[in-house]
Structures are given as structure tokens and as C-alpha cells.
Amino acid sequence: MVVLGVDPGSLNTGYGVISFDSGAFSMLSCGVIRLHSLRSHAERIGRIYRELEKVIDIFQPERVAIETVFLCRNPQSALKLGQVRGAVIALVMNKGLGLHEYAPREVKLAVTGKGAARKEQVSFMVSRMLGLKEEPGPYDITDALGLALCDLLRAGTTEAVIPQGVSRPRRGNWSTFVREYPHMVIR
Numbered sequence: 001m002v003v004l005g006v007d008p009g010s011l012n013t014g015y016g017v018i019s020f021d022s023g024a025f026s027m028l029s030c031g032v033i034r035l036h037s038l039r040s041h042a043e044r045i046g047r048i049y050r051e052l053e054k055v056i057d058i059f060q061p062e063r064v065a066i067e068t069v070f071l072c073r074n075p076q077s078a079l080k081l082g083q084v085r086g087a088v089i090a091l092v093m094n095k096g097l098g099l100h101e102y103a104p105r106e107v108k109l110a111v112t113g114k115g116a117a118r119k120e121q122v123s124f125m126v127s128r129m130l131g132l133k134e135e136p137g138p139y140d141i142t143d144a145l146g147l148a149l150c151d152l153l154r155a156g157t158t159e160a161v162i163p164q165g166v167s168r169p170r171r172g173n174w175s176t177f178v179r180e181y182p183h184m185v186i187r
Helices: 041-059 075-094 104-112 119-129 139-154 174-180
Strands: 002-007 012-021 024-034 063-067 098-102
Touching: 002 041, 002 139, 012 041, 012 139, 024 041, 024 139, 041 075, 063 075, 063 139, 075 098, 098 104, 098 139, 104 119, 104 139, 119 139
Parallel strands: 002 063, 063 098
Antiparallel strands: 002 012, 012 024
């Protein structure tokens, strides 16, 4: 199964393509669509649509995972983010793909075992779960990869698909996490 994760943003939209095959995850592609702030919002949305369409055409994902809207203090920012999400949703529907939406806390919980994990922790665990030698950056990418992993984990896959030597933390408090997984703590 191939899943595309999308972390929408009006200036930076991250994406990550992950496959699950023969009991293992692997990253097929990832990147950030960087947009110029001097372009109109409509032009930026059009570019996001076209760039993600290329990714879909190349990797043929069966599903797309996208981050749900979170509360913004700035109504204008929330509106722009909603429009970007709308463009991504329209693309996914036009391609006939399955769409799943996840809250940031749900992604963090699925990937790190803690819904309030920091971006550094998500980045670290995404890299470990995918068997990457170094963490891809920026966080727009690891957030998108985290969305794809969350979707695969929620789709009925089990902890057995996590690369050997990497255990997913159990739920609990941070003291327990640090004690049981000192190698996962970024200092």
C-alpha cells in the first residue's frame, strides 16, 4: 500500500510518500512545495495543486492523509489554510483516491506514543520508523511523513511493521518515556 501524507500550508506545503510492503515501511519520496509570499494566494494554491498532482501521478498512492484544521488566532491565516486544504481535497477527489484526515495530536500519538510530543520528537521517530540514516528536514516534511505513517498504522497495520530494533513507546508520562527510551530523547 502507498500513502501520500500532506502537511498543508499557504507558504510551505510538505509531502511524504510511504509504502508498506512485506511487513516494512519505506519512504518513496518527500519534499516541500515552497511558495513565494509575493505571489497571489490563488497562484500559490494552483502551484500546490499542480505539484501534488505530479507526485500522485508518479507514485500512484491509494490514499492521502492530510492534517485537519487547527485553531488559528488569525482568521485570515485560518481562511488561507482552509483554502489550501480545499485544493488538496479537490485534487484527491478528482484522482479518485481515499482521503483520511488526522489531528496533529493524533499523528503525534501514533508516531511517538504521546499526543503532546514536540516536532523534534516526531522527526526523530519518523526517521527511526522509516529506517532513515538522518532526519529529513524541515519539519513540514517530517509532519507529512508522520501523517502517512499515522494513516498506515490506523489502517490495521501493527507494531510488527516497525523496523527491527525500534520499539514504539507506550502511552504514559514523560518520566516513564525517558527512562524506557533514553536513546529517543533529544537533548
